[in-house]
Amino acid sequence: MLLAQASNGDVITWNFILVITTIIVNVGLIIGTRRTQKREVSFEFEPASKQEFDKHVAHTSRMHDILFDEIRKVNGNTAKDIRETGERVAGVEKQVELLNQRMTQIDNKLDRLIERKH
Numbered sequence: 001m002l003l004a005q006a007s008n009g010d011v012i013t014w015n016f017i018l019v020i021t022t023i024i025v026n027v028g029l030i031i032g033t034r035r036t037q038k039r040e041v042s043f044e045f046e047p048a049s050k051q052e053f054d055k056h057v058a059h060t061s062r063m064h065d066i067l068f069d070e071i072r073k074v075n076g077n078t079a080k081d082i083r084e085t086g087e088r089v090a091g092v093e094k095q096v097e098l099l100n101q102r103m104t105q106i107d108n109k110l111d112r113l114i115e116r117k118h
Helices: 008-034 050-117
Strands: none
Touching: none
16 A cells, blocks of 8 residues: 555655665675684694604614615616626627628628529
């Protein structure tokens, strides 16, 4: 009944007020939900005693020495393997050269035999 008695201008005003109120409430909700809470992170730790720290340093030093020794062994073995492979290749190259010379001699002999027969 009230709406039937209200003028066109009153209805527009009330609609405008409702829209503005809805926008304000929604903006307030968006801002409220996006607001981050202050969070504090703390790391509580007990510093190691000098004895424990020295023990850790000694252990780490031993581990590094072991690893470096292993690396040196691998490098030494690799260098040795490369040298040995190079020596074998050089030996094979020399054998191939000698075989090529021998094949050339045999080829020349065969050519002379073929010429004698003709």
